[in-house]
Amino acid sequence: MANASTEPTRRDFLYIATGAAATVGVGLAAWPFIDQMNPTSAVLAMASIEVDVAAIQPGQQVIFKWRGHPLFVRRRTPKEIAAARAVPPSDLPDGLARNANLSDSAPATDANRSIKPEWLVVVGVCTHLGCTPTVSTPQSPQGSYGGWLCHCHGSEYDTAGRIRKGPAPQNLAVPPYAFTGPTKIKIG
Amino acid sequence: MAHQSSYVPKTGFTRWLDQRLPIIRLVNDSFVTYPTPRNLNFWYVFGGILTVMLVVQIVSGIVLSMHYVPNADLAFGSVEQRIMREVNYGWLLRYIHANGASMFFLAVYVHIFRGLYYGSYKAPREILWILGVFIYLLMMATAFFGYVLPWGQMSFWGATVITSLFSAIDQVIPNLGTAITHWLWGDFAVGDATLNRFFSLHYLLPFVIAGVVGLHIWALHVPGNNNPLGIDVKGPQDTVPFHPFYTVKDGFYMVLFFLVFLGFVFYAPNFFGNPDNYIQANPLVTPTDIVPEWYLLPFYAMLRAIPSKLIGVLVLVSSLLTLLAVPWLDTSKVRSCRFRPLMKQLFWIFVADCILLGYVGAQTADAAWHVGEAELPLVWLARLGTLYYFGFFWVLMPWIGKKEVTRPLPESIAQSVLAKGGH
Numbered sequence: 234m235a236n237a238s239t240e241p242t243r244r245d246f247l248y249i250a251t252g253a254a255a256t257v258g259v260g261l262a263a264w265p266f267i268d269q270m271n272p273t274s275a276v277l278a279m280a281s282i283e284v285d286v287a288a289i290q291p292g293q294q295v296i297f298k299w300r301g302h303p304l305f306v307r308r309r310t311p312k313e314i315a316a317a318r319a320v321p322p323s324d325l326p327d328g329l330a331r332n333a334n335l336s337d338s339a340p341a342t343d344a345n346r347s348i349k350p351e352w353l354v355v356v357g358v359c360t361h362l363g364c365t366p367t368v369s370t371p372q373s374p375q376g377s378y379g380g381w382l383c384h385c386h387g388s389e390y391d392t393a394g395r396i397r398k399g400p401a402p403q404n405l406a407v408p409p410y411a412f413t414g415p416t417k418i419k420i421g
Numbered sequence: 422m423a424h425q426s427s428y429v430p431k432t433g434f435t436r437w438l439d440q441r442l443p444i445i446r447l448v449n450d451s452f453v454t455y456p457t458p459r460n461l462n463f464w465y466v467f468g469g470i471l472t473v474m475l476v477v478q479i480v481s482g483i484v485l486s487m488h489y490v491p492n493a494d495l496a497f498g499s500v501e502q503r504i505m506r507e508v509n510y511g512w513l514l515r516y517i518h519a520n521g522a523s524m525f526f527l528a529v530y531v532h533i534f535r536g537l538y539y540g541s542y543k544a545p546r547e548i549l550w551i552l553g554v555f556i557y558l559l560m561m562a563t564a565f566f567g568y569v570l571p572w573g574q575m576s577f578w579g580a581t582v583i584t585s586l587f588s589a590i591d592q593v594i595p596n597l598g599t600a601i602t603h604w605l606w607g608d609f610a611v612g613d614a615t616l617n618r619f620f621s622l623h624y625l626l627p628f629v630i631a632g633v634v635g636l637h638i639w640a641l642h643v644p645g646n647n648n649p650l651g652i653d654v655k656g657p658q659d660t661v662p663f664h665p666f667y668t669v670k671d672g673f674y675m676v677l678f679f680l681v682f683l684g685f686v687f688y689a690p691n692f693f694g695n696p697d698n699y700i701q702a703n704p705l706v707t708p709t710d711i712v713p714e715w716y717l718l719p720f721y722a723m724l725r726a727i728p729s730k731l732i733g734v735l736v737l738v739s740s741l742l743t744l745l746a747v748p749w750l751d752t753s754k755v756r757s758c759r760f761r762p763l764m765k766q767l768f769w770i771f772v773a774d775c776i777l778l779g780y781v782g783a784q785t786a787d788a789a790w791h792v793g794e795a796e797l798p799l800v801w802l803a804r805l806g807t808l809y810y811f812g813f814f815w816v817l818m819p820w821i822g823k824k825e826v827t828r829p830l831p832e833s834i835a836q837s838v839l840a841k842g843g844h
Contacts, residue, residue, distance in 0.1 A: 267604075270618065276608050296705050301610030303705040357705075358610075361730050363585035364578065365707040385582065385711045386725055387786040402592055402730045 281421030283413065286352065294368045296357060299408065299420050303357035303365050305381075306418070309392060314350050316379055317343040317393035325404075327396050332407040341404055346393040354410050354418065355394040359383040361401035366390060381405075426450050451642060456660035457667055458648035460838050464535040465646070467528045469671035470678050474525045475634065479627050481518040482567075489570065491620035493613035496572035497701040516690040522564050523693040524682045526716035529557060537747075538768055540756030541647040547748035549640040552633055554744045559630045564714065566623035572616060573698030574708050580611045580619070582711060586724075589734040610704060650837055651756025652830055659834035710785050718782030719775050723810065725786060726803035736807065743814050750814055752822030760828040763821050771813045778806040 282299050286306050289295050294307040309317075322328060322340060329338070330345035339345045347353050357365050366381035366388070375382035376389035378397045383389075388399030395404040410420040428449040430436040439446055488508050490499040504511035533553070536542055542550035569580045584605050590598030607614030645654060654660055661667075685692055693715060697708045713721050723740055727733035758765040781788075781803045790797040831837035 270604050270607055272603060272606075272608050273614070276614070280609075298705060301608055301612045301704055361585075363581040363588075364711065365705065367709075383707075384709050385578075385707065385786065400725075400728050400730050400733060 283419045285417055287416040304420060305355050305357040307353040309351055309353055313392040317391055325395055327404045331404045333409040341395055343393045346407060353394060355405040356408055359388055359401055360403040361386050361388050424456050427454050453664040455663040457663050458646050458654055458659060458834055459661045460648050460650060460834050462649050466671050466674040467532040470528045470675055471532060473675060474521060474528060475631060478521050478525060481514050481521060485514055485518055486624060491617050493616050496616060500571045516686045520685045520690060534772060538758045539647055539649055540651050542748045543751060543756050545644045546647060550748055551745055552637040552640055556630055556633050556637060559626055563623060563626040566619040568714060569619045570623060571698060572702045574700045574702055575695045575698040577611060577702035578707050578711050579713060586734050589731045592731040648834060649757060650831060650834060655833050712783055719778035722778040722782035722803045723807045726800060726807050740810060750818045752819050755827045760830055761825055763825045767813060767817050774806050774809045
């Protein structure tokens with residue numbers, strides 16, 4: 234060009250403006266396409282349940298369904314509670330209580346794992362890869378810690394639902410819950 | 422195309438078409454006159470078989486989707502009641518599709534091991550190999566999504582275990598892994614939303630595979646086929662046209678392959694299946710032993726061999742990504758194991774290792790071999806197997822390639838073939 238200049242031209246402006254609009258537009262448009270995969274409002278609305286645990290006998294576990302997951306409610310015998318309390322904290326692979334009702338840094342003592350020691354309420358999802366662990370009873374022991382054994386990959390939990398052996402990294406999660414009556418629990 | 426096109430349109434219409442869309446020329450140059458090494462053996466027929474299996478899976482899948490319902494309450498019934506008992510020939514279509522997946526993987530494993538043995542990943546075929554690894558990964562994703570669709574117990578718990586692999590990220594960035602799993606599931610657990618999206622993706626991915634297969638064949642036709650001698654084609658005396666030589670050879674073995682495939686379909690349709698998948702999905706009860714489909718077992722064994730969740734998942738992922746690096750891990754100047762006495766042995770140990778890992782992956786997590794009084798937990802076998810798997814690629818391959826004294830290579834393909842022909 235004869236009158237070449239270093240001044241920006243109208244073409245430069247159009248080029249940058251179009252590019253910027255396209256980049257921002259694609260970026261904004263991407264979010265709805267990503268976020269549509271998250272749980273819907275209907276799924277979020279069904280996030281809490283209330284159960285009556287009066288019929289559960291000592292030493293027995295009943296499984297409820299909460300947020301699509303199994304929820305273990307175990308009525309622990311005094312022996313099981315004593316066994317859980319006797320564990321030195323240094324023996325625990327995961328030192329945190331993982332109790333949604335307490336602060337994130339609460340230590341994994343047995344007292345921090347339940348609201349009433351007799352009733353252990355935990356999400357029945359192995360923290361390794363999500364299988365449902367099998368409950369251990371004196372008649373049918375599962376693993377060596379009296380709690381649960383996950384058959385998928387061999388994780389063993391104790392009577393407070395704490396991981397003791399195997400690939401699972403964390404204790405079974407304690408969901409947010411509260412007693413609404415002597416034997417009525419609201420979860421979520 | 423690497424070779425000069427020899428296509429001459431013969432009629433008025435084909436001349437007219439050739440100037441507008443030279444599609445007949447493309448087919449002619451790619452699958453008729455395409456010069457192919459004259460010494461390709463049996464192990465080279467699986468590429469063609471794989472292409473046909475992809476078509477079988479897509480066609481049978483499309484018709485199955487006309488009867489299948491991707492809904493957590495209805496999916497199991499739409500497969501076991503409607504497709505298996507009510508739809509005309511539904512049982513046949515379903516067994517073709519389910520066993521077809523296994524046959525597809527059988528063929529792809531032969532194809533991959535053949536590539537490893539003859540050094541088909543080496544320059545100038547690195548991109549060809551990498552595209553092949555992408556196809557393999559896409560196949561695993563497609564097969565996984567498809568296995569979830571009948572919504573049996575193995576479907577459900579397989580989906581739970583595999584998607585939960587992402588929760589290992591929690592150990593690096595707290596809560597991110599869990600957020601990803603909820604995003605993948607569309608729920609707090611595997612459920613209806615998960616099934617719906619898996620169906621959508623299961624329908625999509627085969628067409629992506631078809632696209633990458635197109636690139637794979639393109640990348641094959643630029644340098645041309647490798648061959649059992651692993652030496653370059655030096656001239657026309659080393660090649661034969663693809664048609665009729667390899668169309669017939671591929672076709673013949675394809676018929677034999679289909680005899681095996683249909684043997685399973687008609688006489689042992691559940692041979693590769695798991696009986697637990699005939700129980701409808703139950704989110705509250707995990708089957709006692711979760712076992713993936715046979716073609717994923719070696720990787721499953723590696724995952725279980727590691728007592729830490731995060732490292733186990735990392736090992737699983739890197740065992741697959743390792744394949745991408747193979748063209749650069751092998752330092753040997755010689756391609757084919759025929760002339761690599763040491764590599765040949767290591768290769769066969771590697772094959773045995775994969776089978777061993779597959780065997781261990783099929784056993785329970787706490788299984789053990791009993792030799793007299795002694796007890797050998799299989800998890801240790803899996804650890805040894807995992808060690809060799811990585812050692813083979815990351816240590817032995819680079820090292821042996823430099824150390825090994827290779828056998829002398831023949832002058833040319835033609836010379837080698839004619840010498841063998843006997844005079």
